[in-house]
Amino acid sequence: MIELIYSPNWFYGKDIIIDIISIFVLSLIAYFSIKYYKISKNKQYLFFAGSFISIALSFLFKVVTNFTLYFNIINIKHLGLITMTYNTIKSSNILSDIGFLLYRLLMLVGLFMLYSTYSKNKKINNILILYFIFVLAYFSKSAYYVFHITALIFLFLITWQYWKNYQKSKIITTKLLIYSFCLITLSQIIFIFIGLHTTFYVIAEIIQLLGYLILLLTFIKVLKNGKKKRKK
Amino acid sequence: MARKRERSDIILDMLISIQNKGGRIKPTHLMYKANLAHKQMKLYLEDLIEKDFIHKIKDKGYGYIIITDTGTKFVEKMRQMKEFERTFGL
Numbered sequence: 001m002i003e004l005i006y007s008p009n010w011f012y013g014k015d016i017i018i019d020i021i022s023i024f025v026l027s028l029i030a031y032f033s034i035k036y037y038k039i040s041k042n043k044q045y046l047f048f049a050g051s052f053i054s055i056a057l058s059f060l061f062k063v064v065t066n067f068t069l070y071f072n073i074i075n076i077k078h079l080g081l082i083t084m085t086y087n088t089i090k091s092s093n094i095l096s097d098i099g100f101l102l103y104r105l106l107m108l109v110g111l112f113m114l115y116s117t118y119s120k121n122k123k124i125n126n127i128l129i130l131y132f133i134f135v136l137a138y139f140s141k142s143a144y145y146v147f148h149i150t151a152l153i154f155l156f157l158i159t160w161q162y163w164k165n166y167q168k169s170k171i172i173t174t175k176l177l178i179y180s181f182c183l184i185t186l187s188q189i190i191f192i193f194i195g196l197h198t199t200f201y202v203i204a205e206i207i208q209l210l211g212y213l214i215l216l217l218t219f220i221k222v223l224k225n226g227k228k229k230r231k232k
Numbered sequence: 233m234a235r236k237r238e239r240s241d242i243i244l245d246m247l248i249s250i251q252n253k254g255g256r257i258k259p260t261h262l263m264y265k266a267n268l269a270h271k272q273m274k275l276y277l278e279d280l281i282e283k284d285f286i287h288k289i290k291d292k293g294y295g296y297i298i299i300t301d302t303g304t305k306f307v308e309k310m311r312q313m314k315e316f317e318r319t320f321g322l
Contacts, residue, residue, distance in 0.1 A: 036313045040240060044322045118321065165321035173319040222319050226312025 007205075008198040012070045015205045019059045019066075022212045026056035029219055047117050054110030058103045065099025104147045105137035111154035118161040148191040155185040173225065176218040183211030240310065242266065246276060247285060247299060247307045256289075256298040 007015055033049035036042075112133060116126060136150055159181040166174040190204035237245070249265035250257045257265070263273050277297070280286045285303035289296050299307075316322070 032312075032316065036316060039309065039313060042322070048320065048322060162321065169318055169321075171318060173315065174321070177319055218319065222315045223312050226315040227308055228311075 006194040006198060006201040007066075008202065011198075011202050011205070015201070016063050016066055016070075018205050018209045019063045021209060023056045023059045023063070025212045025216045025219070026052045026059070028216070030056065032219075044117060047113060051110045051113035051117065054106045054113060056110075058106035058110060061099050061102040061106065065096045065103065068095055068099070101137060105134065108133045108137055108147070108150055108154070111151055111158070115154050115157050115161075118158070144195070145192045148188050152185060152188040152192070155181060155188055159185055173218050173221050176214060176221065180211050180214035180218055183207055183214060187211060242268070242276060243280065243285075244307065244310045244314075246280065247303050247310075250286065250297060250299040251304070251307060256296045259295060259297055262297055 030049040030052035033045045033052065037045035037049065109130070112129060133150075136146065139146070159178060162174060162178050162181060166178055184207075187204045187208035190200050190207060194201045194204065246262060246266045246268075249262055252265075253261070259273070259277075262268075263270060266273070268276065277286070277288075280303070281288065283302070283306075284300055285306055287298050287300055289298055
């Protein structure tokens with residue numbers, strides 16, 4: 001049987017809050033990126049916004065699925081009836097299968113889109129990679145760590161790109177962005193081991209939260225710096 | 233080789249030049265500050281007036297260009313956009 005819940009009992013709901021914060025940060029950046037696209041008509045902004053929307057949606061599916069699962073567990077505990085428990089689990093399994101599949105799929109598509117914003121890959125390569133993402137998202141149902149390893153690779157490549165960018169620009173906001181993506185990448189490394197012990201899930205979620213909070217701080221700093229007057 | 237200035241860059245340069253002069257500037261000064269040819273500047277000025285980013289006024293017989301609130305807000309938005317662009321390497 002495939003394990004669906006990696007969180008310890010006491011952490012139920014808290015991980016949902018962490019994911020909601022991540023959705024908020026990602027949506028905020030996507031919203032501003034769309035706003036800037038309307039001014040500049042630069043398609044890179046649109047692509048960038050698309051990648052953040054995809055990742056935000058993936059978290060949304062994770063939240064909804066986890067919420068359904070946690071709610072059902074509470075329900076089962078409360079009722080304590082074997083026949084009703086069986087039916088609840090069966091129906092929630094189908095929902096969670098679809099929910100987690102969409103979570104994995106949209107997360108990998110989003111990360112790939114973000115990576116593509118910076119890479120100069122040819123179109124055919126992109127189509128091939130998208131195909132592999134679809135296959136991988138589906139089959140990683142039985143081997144969750146394959147999904148986390150793939151996300152880790154994309155995140156590493158994106159962070160590396162930000163590092164190269166920082167070498168050129170040397171601006172503090174890019175440095176913060178690197179810290180934020182380093183933490184999000186680190187959370188994926190820890191997510192690989194969630195099958196070993198539930199504590200890994202808690203640690204990974206907290207690190208992910210720190211990563212997205214730094215991303216929010218970076219974005220606030222970007223807006224603040226933009227307001228400052230600079231003499232030309 | 234230096235990158236060719238885009239239209240949005242030129243508009244931003246013009247508006248920042250006005251701001252740096254305390255919100256009003258003589259047209260000839262603006263032309264030098266924004267590094268534009270006379271014909272080019274005339275076209276940009278018409279566009280900026282139409283967008284309500286600037287106004288033309290007369291003071292003691294001299295013509296001035298002043299930046300409006302809409303223009304100031306646009307500069308702020310553009311600066312934020314440039315900062316966003318630099319941070320995320322877009």
